[in-house]
Amino acid sequence: MIAMLCSYPRCLDHSKSFGSHCYRNYFTVLGLFCVYFLHTIFASSQYFSLLVPIRSYSSSVPLTAETYADKVQRNQAYKKLDEGDLAYFQSILEPNQIISNNEDDLAFYNEDWMRKYRGQSKLLLKPKTTEQVSEILKYCNSNKLAVVPQGGNTGLVGGSIPVFDEIILSLSSLNKIRSFDNVSGIFKCDAGVILETADQYLAEQGYIFPLDLGAKGSCHVGGVVATNAGGLRLIRYGSLHGTVLGLEVVLADGTIVNSLDSLRKDNTGYDLKQLFIGSEGSLGVITGVSILCPARPQAVNVAVLAVDSYESVQKVFNDARKELSEILSAFEFMDETSQILVSKYLKLDHPIESDSYPFYILIETSGSNKEHDDEKLETFLGNAMENGIVLDGIIAQDETQLRSLWNWRENIPEASQMQGGVYKYDVSIPLKDLYGLVEAANEKLEAAGLVDFEDISKPVVKAVGYGHIGDGNLHLNVAVRKYSKEVEKVLEPFVYEWIQSKKGSISAEHGLGFQKKNYIQYSKSPVEIALIKDIKHHYDPNGILNPYKYV
């Protein structure tokens, strides 16, 4: 189906010879691979604007307090902000560090990126120093004023948005790069530095930030750490638990914990900073980050491949881990429907236009020697073609094409909701069972008579699956024509129960936030949940940090 949309003759010719099994010499696969040309309309800057649309700050987003009135109510133990509090904050901050009582100015900070949650905060504070963060928290803790720490506000689970009238503590003015050591690769910055700014700075030094994600133009380094973001290259550079070397954190009572030392190894005492990585602002506020950055790869290749089954996806992954090994920097998969939706959304033909296939794989390699990487990829793909596992494929020939191929993966979230809305689940499942959740969700929706790809009288278009298969991380997007309780009832708790039955996680990389606060029991045992609640109470006995969320 996708192939019929193709209008690039050069691409068509090559991919036909590549896809039609007349392949003879795998040493020339690169030459046979389709040279890929898409309009530059989706070059990176525009791409990000697609993902982070300019928002009109109307009140069209329903208030969280009203939408979820049956689930959450304001905790009356928290003090309501008064003039005295405001006077205190005015005494320690400059006027431009405070936004209060102006609904329009506060709207951006009260609403989430997905326009799903809206809080009612009347006060936003923008500290410029760690000491100011400390003074603010000390005051709030003493006075039982609830606080929401907020970074770039790009989260997907309502974690950085107030639920009621919590004070918003924005880290956006704490935004200086502190240091970089170009021998050790250790980078230190304030929490509010934007990820893309950090990466651009590092690029100039020949280094790379060891994490990348779609929202990098807006999200903060501190927010990325606070939510333990995973992103696109975890398979290569590993988790933040391994790469973050130190943190500066302010505890609920205002205590500043400075563990920002630049050491790759330090076995003196418990590694307490780890608790704050992924704590979503519920244990303390991260104000500074020290992180180990690898040398920037000098050669990057991207290929998109077509296979006929989920088993083949796993097989290709297994082979890629062995054969591409040290140069493999991303391994993503997308199912057929996800690509059909992106094709409609982009109004473009799919890069593999010769036919439509059940599954597509995006492979990225990053290395220090272009010639070597090309040869490795060529050999790998040649073997995969010869074995009949990979049925068709395409390799980007330049930076623009590389970006364009990534677009077919990265635009799935937008494409999934273009027909009305989308129910999103970000889950970890052991690899062999991973795609089973998508099939199970579709079967369940079909059994309930709710799904049809064409029939607009049905609420559900289809459940699609894609994600970071190299990390066992599935994004299940249920594309719908409208949100409805009927659909929700079919999906939940079914999806969570299914994940639990496979010993998976209901949050792989997006976090718990407000959305999943009541579902942690599907991924953690009662003992684990008790320990988590115990630590929360231990560090934040008044519960002032990011209430109504997490656990």
Added chain:
Amino acid sequence: MIAMLCSYPRCLDHSKSFGSHCYRNYFTVLGLFCVYFLHTIFASSQYFSLLVPIRSYSSSVPLTAETYADKVQRNQAYKKLDEGDLAYFQSILEPNQIISNNEDDLAFYNEDWMRKYRGQSKLLLKPKTTEQVSEILKYCNSNKLAVVPQGGNTGLVGGSIPVFDEIILSLSSLNKIRSFDNVSGIFKCDAGVILETADQYLAEQGYIFPLDLGAKGSCHVGGVVATNAGGLRLIRYGSLHGTVLGLEVVLADGTIVNSLDSLRKDNTGYDLKQLFIGSEGSLGVITGVSILCPARPQAVNVAVLAVDSYESVQKVFNDARKELSEILSAFEFMDETSQILVSKYLKLDHPIESDSYPFYILIETSGSNKEHDDEKLETFLGNAMENGIVLDGIIAQDETQLRSLWNWRENIPEASQMQGGVYKYDVSIPLKDLYGLVEAANEKLEAAGLVDFEDISKPVVKAVGYGHIGDGNLHLNVAVRKYSKEVEKVLEPFVYEWIQSKKGSISAEHGLGFQKKNYIQYSKSPVEIALIKDIKHHYDPNGILNPYKYV
């Protein structure tokens, strides 16, 4: 000086042309590099027996309680073991899981590897299941019986040895491999599995344990995690905080925390397992480990290079990070004296025999394609030679030579103490200052008139430096002819103060244990120490786990 010892004509000829700056075409460096032949006497099995000598279990090791009587006394809050306790343990364990009151049988477990510490435990328990560990700890906690968890007993800081009469809880019988997923690379095992056993199992599946160290023939996987060991390839595979995916831990009160799920990403709740990585048995007992293993490299190269200064060591490291990038798996440095000592110890000529140089570098590359790796290394070394940074060098041509080259790095600890003894410091220091500690120590010892390499009337031979420079990790070994209070007074607290002044860590990878319990303030702030003590008290209020150590 080293070069004069050489007796391998083939090696001599080649290295002369290589080392004498008549080098013309860097594309042929591999050919010019000396083909390295050492007798196979130091092949791996014998090598490990050198590191882990068979011990006679006499009482020649002084009792810790006597040696350090001025620093530590038995805490009378702990109950003394009685017949009732023994009867309880006999009721839950088989006879072969208990050693009690037999000094000879207990000697191995009461003494440390370095024969520096000796405890007086009268009871050793070897649980075979996690439930047995739980029952033991529950009983000990209720009865305030102190416990030392013990793995392979290969630590260097007295962490796994009782100080007084603590019960030894050996994990050696909890030693089953639980599972391996050859798609995801996730390996699960009991804590008592020996590291080498785990790695050999993984090798058969085409995978590698993401950590390697000299004691791998004896140390346990659980012990490696409990001490957050670093080892030889941290530069490539990263820290255990990134690679360990899950732990099964028994808390002091016997609570079993099972977080062994096989997920690379899981953002549901605080990552509590991290607290136990590097806690040295003071917070809980690790009984199971889930860890992500990379594909085993199909090609490994090892080269030893000679340079004229520590600045050149840093320069070569910086270039190697950029040019060898993804295939760099070890970057070690050794100073001149360390190599002279190894040469005496091994009674062999140094592999680079053309001359003696101030510093040597060992580079290991691991990749998926031998030809590519050879070419990268060749180009890299060619550039380094042409720029005059690397003055001489040698590349292993086969597995035996590779092992032999590693021996010149790995035998430094043994060689340092062959003249009588050694004061060992394992420290992290920002790279630019790292070797300064060795120079400062030698200056201090010289000023005190205590050091002479030849004059046997002086107590100190010399301070030598080597280590994992890729990780900013220096091993400072002060080789002495005898231990003396005079030398100790010159070295301490001088060494710790020097490290503190450079914002380094007094323990990079060996841990605190008993040895450094009183020195943590040189690396951690009062706020950090207070938080560490607070967590210890929170999880182990009776202090039964590994007392008299850590903090």
